[in-house]
Amino acid sequence: ALERTLSIIKPDAVAKNVIGQIYTRFEQAGLKVVAAKMKHLSRAEAEGFYAVHRERPFFNALVEFMISGPVMIQVLEGEGAVLKNRELMGATNPKEAAPGTIRADFADSIDANAVHGSDSLENAAIEIAYFFPATDVYAR
Ligand code: CMP
DSSP states (O other): OEEEEEEEEOHHHHHTTOHHHHHHHHHHTTOEEEEEEEEOOOHHHHHHHTGGGTTSTTHHHHHHHHTSSOEEEEEEEEETHHHHHHHHHOOSSGGGSOTTSHHHHHOOSSSSOSEEEOSSHHHHHHHHHHHOOGGGOOOO
């Protein structure tokens, strides 16, 4: 089915100047960018986005990292977009990410892991609405 998912290019990958290389991977896999913005998240915005992880031991480090520089946030649309994006990203820990995935090629650690992608269609809808009003998402 045609789906939408939320993708974030994290501060490490923005700093490495690989936004374009990551966008090319989305495009070559048939995912369309239907909304996008660069943003330096506030602490409150990062804490709210990752609220489901609030009790996890890595929460504070995750928030600190996500506010360490600007991120690139986009909505990707395509057939099976949620799973397709997760396949392109590879495992959360780049040491476990399959060769040729975004994290294998651009990530340094489980914290600085280059990209975020929604893990389910349900969370995708929540995450897209967190950053983009419906009027800023362009059906294509
Ligand atoms: P992300 O997909 O953005 O969702 C939560 C993030 O927490 C995850 O990517 C990792 O960058 C980070 N993280 C740090 N430690 C862990 C861990 N042990 N398990 C899962 N995520 C972790």
